Amino acid sequence: xxxxxxxxxxxxxxxxxxxxxxxxxxxxxxxxxxxxxxxxxxxxxxxxxxxxxxxxxxxxxxxxxxxxxxxxxxxxxxxxxxxxxxxxxxxxxxxxxxxxxxxxxxxxxxxxxxxxxxxxxxxxxxxxxxxxxxxxxxxxxxxxxxxxxxxxxxxxxxxxxxxxxxxxxxxxxxxxxxxxxxxxxxxxxxxxxxxxxxxxxxxxxxxxxxxxxxxxxxxxxxxxxxxxxxxxxxxxxxxxxxxxxxxxxxxxxxxxxxxxxxxxxxxxxxxxxxxxxxxxxxxxxxxxxxxxxxxxxxxxxxxxxxxxxxxxxxxxxxxxxxxxxxxxxxxxxxxxxxxxxxxxxxxxxxxxxxxxxxxxxxxxxxxxxxxxxxxxxxxxxxxxxxxxxxxxxxxxxxxxxxxxxxxxxxxxxxxxxxxxxxxxxxxxxxxxxxxxxxxxxxxxxxxxxxxxxxxxxxxxxxxxxxxxxxxxxxxxxxxxxxxxxxxxxxxxxxxxxxxxxxxxxxxxxxxxxxxxxxxxxxxxxxxxxxxxxxxxxxxxxxxx
Amino acid sequence: xxxxxxxxxxxxxxxxxxxxxxxxxxxxxxxxxxxxxxxxxxxxxxxxxxxxxxxxxxxxxxxxxxxxxxxxxxxxxxxxxxxxxxxxxxxxxxxxxxxxxxxxxxxxxxxxxxxxxxxxxxxxxxxxxxxxxxxxxxxxxxxxxxxxxxxxxxxxxxxxxxxxxxxxxxxxxxxxxxxxxxxxxxxxxxxxxxxxxxxxxxxxxxxxxxxxxxxxxxxxxxxxxxxxxxxxxxxxxxxxxxxxxxxxxxxxxxxxxxxxxxxxxxxxxxxxxxxxxxxxxxxxxxxxxxxxxxxxxxxxxxxxxx
Numbered sequence: 001x002x003x004x005x006x007x008x009x010x011x012x013x014x015x016x017x018x019x020x021x022x023x024x025x026x027x028x029x030x031x032x033x034x035x036x037x038x039x040x041x042x043x044x045x046x047x048x049x050x051x052x053x054x055x056x057x058x059x060x061x062x063x064x065x066x067x068x069x070x071x072x073x074x075x076x077x078x079x080x081x082x083x084x085x086x087x088x089x090x091x092x093x094x095x096x097x098x099x100x101x102x103x104x105x106x107x108x109x110x111x112x113x114x115x116x117x118x119x120x121x122x123x124x125x126x127x128x129x130x131x132x133x134x135x136x137x138x139x140x141x142x143x144x145x146x147x148x149x150x151x152x153x154x155x156x157x158x159x160x161x162x163x164x165x166x167x168x169x170x171x172x173x174x175x176x177x178x179x180x181x182x183x184x185x186x187x188x189x190x191x192x193x194x195x196x197x198x199x200x201x202x203x204x205x206x207x208x209x210x211x212x213x214x215x216x217x218x219x220x221x222x223x224x225x226x227x228x229x230x231x232x233x234x235x236x237x238x239x240x241x242x243x244x245x246x247x248x249x250x251x252x253x254x255x256x257x258x259x260x261x262x263x264x265x266x267x268x269x270x271x272x273x274x275x276x277x278x279x280x281x282x283x284x285x286x287x288x289x290x291x292x293x294x295x296x297x298x299x300x301x302x303x304x305x306x307x308x309x310x311x312x313x314x315x316x317x318x319x320x321x322x323x324x325x326x327x328x329x330x331x332x333x334x335x336x337x338x339x340x341x342x343x344x345x346x347x348x349x350x351x352x353x354x355x356x357x358x359x360x361x362x363x364x365x366x367x368x369x370x371x372x373x374x375x376x377x378x379x380x381x382x383x384x385x386x387x388x389x390x391x392x393x394x395x396x397x398x399x400x401x402x403x404x405x406x407x408x409x410x411x412x413x414x415x416x417x418x419x420x421x422x423x424x425x426x427x428x429x430x431x432x433x434x435x436x437x438x439x440x441x442x443x444x445x446x447x448x449x450x451x452x453x454x455x456x457x458x459x460x461x462x463x464x465x466x467x468x469x470x471x472x473x474x475x476x477x478x479x480x481x482x483x484x485x486x487x488x489x490x491x492x493x494x495x496x497x498x499x500x501x502x503x504x505x506x507x508x509x510x511x512x513x514x515x516x517x518x519x520x521x522x523x524x525x526x527x528x529x530x531x532x533x534x535x536x537x538x539x540x541x542x543x544x
Numbered sequence: 545x546x547x548x549x550x551x552x553x554x555x556x557x558x559x560x561x562x563x564x565x566x567x568x569x570x571x572x573x574x575x576x577x578x579x580x581x582x583x584x585x586x587x588x589x590x591x592x593x594x595x596x597x598x599x600x601x602x603x604x605x606x607x608x609x610x611x612x613x614x615x616x617x618x619x620x621x622x623x624x625x626x627x628x629x630x631x632x633x634x635x636x637x638x639x640x641x642x643x644x645x646x647x648x649x650x651x652x653x654x655x656x657x658x659x660x661x662x663x664x665x666x667x668x669x670x671x672x673x674x675x676x677x678x679x680x681x682x683x684x685x686x687x688x689x690x691x692x693x694x695x696x697x698x699x700x701x702x703x704x705x706x707x708x709x710x711x712x713x714x715x716x717x718x719x720x721x722x723x724x725x726x727x728x729x730x731x732x733x734x735x736x737x738x739x740x741x742x743x744x745x746x747x748x749x750x751x752x753x754x755x756x757x758x759x760x761x762x763x764x765x766x767x768x769x770x771x772x773x774x775x776x777x778x779x780x781x782x783x784x785x786x787x788x789x790x791x792x793x794x795x796x797x798x799x800x801x802x803x804x805x806x807x808x809x810x811x812x813x814x815x816x817x818x819x820x821x822x823x824x825x826x827x828x829x830x831x832x833x834x835x836x837x838x839x840x841x842x843x844x845x846x847x848x849x850x
Binding site for chain 1: 593625626627636637640692695696699700703706707708709710794795796797799803806807810811
């Protein structure tokens with residue numbers, strides 16, 4: 001497959017935003033990777049969304065020109081102190097808003113892959129060899145020039161032992177940097193998702209990456225240095241202060257200073273937005289956002305994301321080793337009712353493990369409506385005479401997780417199950433999930449992100465669910481062995497169809513995120529993935 | 545007096561050792577941070593290597609002895625998450641919390657003294673009853689609710705005060721109020737009760753017989769006698785307040801100890817949690833010592849007793 005799209009002269013490629021990961025925490029990126037963004041109904045809807053049509057602008061829309069040089073400040077609320085500013089060590093809403101304005105990736109994702117630090121890219125037929133042409137004249141914040149060696153240094157850094165995200169870069173068997181403005185990566189196995197993943201992998205100044213590993217790790221966390229529109233200045237208490245990078249190659253920056261303020265309490269985040277203490281708040285829970293509708297001066301954007309809620313089941317042991325029991329649970333859960341009542345309808349149900357606008361999404365023919373009677377008869381057919389007991393867990397970090405868990409448990413109890421549901425701290429849950437078949441819980445509710453529309457989490461079912469069904473695993477292997485194109489699309493369709501019958505992981509729904517921001521700021525595009533707000537193109541108009 | 549101070553310092557050392565032990569035991573009960581450091585993708589070998597690098601593969605008694613030795617030298621390790629030492633993170637946060645606590649105490653004293661005096665002078669009057677009722681209600685108001693209401697009214701609706709952070713003097717107002725209001729009600733009840741006890745004492749009867757007005761007795765005698773009680777009460781409250789600011793700090797995104805505790809706990813940043821426990825224990829011990837000394841300076845009976 002060949003992509004070759006350079007942007008029209010110097011136009012806003014950066015506002016596309018490098019799509020990327022976003023679990024609530026870094027571990028989640030691993031379990032769930034995370035989401036670029038995506039359209040609910042179709043790609044065209046998505047592109048329209050990129051144009052800002054998804055925004056409910058309740059204030060007077062900001063008009064006017066951007067200032068001729070960076071002035072004033074903009075601030076964004078973080079949900080917690082960034083555990084690390086090293087892009088290989090943390091992928092969460094605590095840090096992505098910061099790192100995605102300090103760093104850029106080779107590609108960007110806004111529903112489609114677009115050029116960013118690479119101006120064009122291509123892969124060979126079986127996706128084992130990837131070539132990126134690099135933008136010339138780009139500088140890192142420390143003055144280091146951006147070139148093929150910089151890409152190699154960052155790829156190696158992502159692949160190192162301590163990285164949480166080595167799978168994003170392969171690793172390659174060879175990185176050819178003989179031409180400074182082109183990088184060619186060769187992989188042993190086909191790697192059809194690599195282009196999408198490269199919209200997530202952040203390119204770090206190679207100067208920062210020189211020297212002994214421990215010193216490098218400390219430096220990357222303490223003084224993150226990329227090519228993005230804002231450069232890191234300091235951490236101030238929990239907050240992060242960044243300043244305009246005057247030599248940025250793309251659009252912006254238009255603010256002299258960007259601050260990222262840690263506000264752990266969700267209602268305070270919204271109050272701070274209303275009071276003007278911060279300008280941008282990401283991922284506002286739908287019930288809270290409902291109270292903001294119609295507030296003058298505040299724009300709300302509903303973002304169809306690539307984050308899907310799924311329930312992973314321990315399929316190598318009773319009761320979920322029987323497919324009929326998994327199907328019964330699917331019939332038991334009234335997904336639409338939960339979506340409507342807990343999330344105020346902000347999401348979409350498809351029955352596919354992939355979010356609707358991921359590459360190769362199809363709605364499976366096998367669908368499960370809410371049917372408790374059918375659930376009961378399936379349990380009977382599976383030989384269960386009494387209630388089928390299982391334990392379920394939801395992480396406290398999952399948006400509205402405990403409400404969702406209670407609703408699911410109540411519905412399952414009405415359909416012949418007997419559920420014990422716990423809400424646990426993420427650390428506790430993660431420790432259990434890595435135990436494989438010895439895990440304590442039979443079911444985990446996860447919010448999985450699919451970076452840049454990749455099929456990331458489809459690959460992880462043996463990890464999530466100890467699932468070993470030959471047919472599905474064979475289809476997944478086939479899907480991973482060819483580059484994007486008609487053959488891969490067919491393979492993806494097969495995977496989704498078999499998945500819907502087999503249910504190694506129950507697909508619940510794809511979540512929408514709600515972004516709130518100050519209407520007086522122009523040019524700001526809410527991040528389609530909900531995690532990576534791009535401040536580069538944002539500005540306060542200099543008098544209309 | 546010196547003996548008393550020395551014995552208090554000795555007691556403080558025991559308490560501190562207890563705090564060090566408890567922080568170590570609790571931190572180790574909750575497992576080691578290797579899983580967090582390694583991430584889910586790590587192989588068992590990588591975990592083992594990390595465990596060795598961070599020293600979590602050694603026996604617990606060995607680690608405990610080393611931990612105590614390091615703690616005695618003020619070395620509490622580096623934060624696992626942030627590129628700084630645990631002690632410096634706590635040292636940055638502590639002044640913000642102490643400032644809030646001290647301000648809240650000043651406000652509480654300034655407000656509760658006049659109320660208590662008024663209440664004693666006009667005891668069982670309508671105003672006294674009204675004030676007592678109000679105080680009971682105020683004592684029952686949860687801090688987090690007060691904090692959120694303050695934000696809603698003063699920041700969002702009226703737009704007078706900033707919501708978050710510790711940027712300027714105006715930032716101190718709402719968090720100070722949210723902490724001091726429950727404190728005020730407790731103090732008023734304490735002072736009123738104590739002054740009423742004093743008013744029933746024989747020397748007060750003597751003063752009345754001398755022809756002093758109720759007002760003079762309260763202002764010059766009863767009030768003075770409440771000072772030691774107030775000092776002791778406030779010293780005891782410091783521990784509660786430093787803990788109690790946790791919720792208020794979270795609501796106001798205040799960069800103090802409470803916020804740091806929440807963040808460190810969320811990220812399993814064990815060195816930081818340990819540093820918080822130990823340093824807060826030191827502050828608590830120091831404040832209590834100071835209160836004891838102050839009480840002796842104020843009240844000669846205590847000096848004679850030792």
